[in-house]
Amino acid sequence: MPEENSFPFVRELNELRRGRGLEAADLHQRIGPCLRAACGIDGADQPAAAREKLVLRLTALCGRLPADLRLAALAAFGLHEEAAGEFLDRRISWLASVLDRDPRTARRRIDLAFRRLDELLGAPARERDAHPLAGWYVESMKAMVRLDREPADLQEERRIVAEVDELDELVLSFSVPAEPGSDPVPDITADVLFGGEIVEARQVSASHAQFVMRLPSPLCLGQRHEYGIRFAPRRTKLRPYYVLTPLRRCEEFSVRVRFDRADLPSRVWRLNGVPGRVIDDGVDSGDALTVNRVGEVGLEFHDLHQGLSYGLQWSFDAGTG
Template structure:
């Protein structure tokens, strides 16, 4: 068995990296049969559609590589924003300078990255949930909820990937369901920490707000962008849970909640992909979590399904606390 047969995608990736890489005008003519199958590109797809599918699939898989190999693959294919549009030799020279290595080492790093991509491209494609929301998806999200403050606040950091060219605005949603008997208007404020600016706020309902965030510059198809934002509901009484219910694709979600150590909940449990009605019922999932000595609980989720909820819920009812038996 030859090395080429052992790594069927490597030869096709090497063909794609020539010239301007995935920015080449004849890209649709250079996509090999293995990549067409792996990226679900049909013979009837127009050049723009073929490029769209290829860029999104390769961008997604590059995101699974270790940092140095991810950088090598993105630079080689012309997907890295700082090397996009350049010819291959200049992209390799740029990669070598970033890695602080010589160009030969940079080329070897690309070869290794392509072999890792070969393994990922050969794996079965995971079923993906679809939703009419389009334009970008969340590669990773980190959330920090401070319940030891008055009023509480939420800080999010996200890495997104553009699914279209010239993406210049994001619509961000945040909900704060009211506790029965409390003020129904949440009065949610949003403060961008980095990576954009809020240009419009919309009060969609008594518990739901949307914010339009303008990006520093338009993103191109497949380009990543990171931003941080802080939400602060002007309400001290909150329902006893924090969840993310993704309406668009989300690959990874991590959350850390800091409780008031002077009045911690009696029980905390994990919510791992549950319908919203389960949360409303407030039934303990049985997946108990432990608050550490600084009052925090941390969780991480991967491959979230759109429309289901992920996070944690808690109760201050100590009559059901097994520690009180």
């Protein structure tokens, strides 16, 4: 059939989504020859090993789809935690409710996702990219900024997902823009709390540093890893904001800032996906935040856009910015 000739993996993906999807007890018997070749599954693999290779490969490729298609594919396969274990019709109903569409539209979204996966599965294997942004993405990040101590510091906990095999190092970036007229040398330090070790520090510019962190062991494609790290700039005066500007995919980001209760800002506002120039101009977004009685403000963001900034900004002036 033309469909199968044009999209050789689609028929096999459709077979996998039947019943309980990738949770099916007979999954290893339903993996077609095209998928076996694409996922590196050979005749010597036991059912558990075949399942692992297939799930890791499809999870990684789903991560390269647009958000709606990623959701559709994960639901179809039974890989989404809220749809796992259900039969296909119920998973499609769940997807339709999340997308706020009818089941027919949800099915079309799955079909489109499978066609995109077909393209990815059929593409030649990519060589490992040496660029620091290659190889992994951030599934979740939690940040704690302490402004009630000297010097101020930032503690991050991240859960990442490997997009390549044998991922053994991460390049981590940290920027501390200086106030006009202040010392231009940030002298940023980094201390790993768990999940790796710093093997190299690079002072890229007066405001930006990079740290190479070696992982405890190499990660496989689709494997998750958690680590914690503390950054500390040796600078007494900092710009009045904290933002994350993701240059790689980032699904969830939460931040908590603890201010000095003896010197609380007069205003704090949310920055929800803004260009960097907006932050530099210091314009109040109008999305006001309240500092609680222990001097803290907490925020959460989801499905961040690369190149835009998320976080909060504050002012010690009584004016409107």
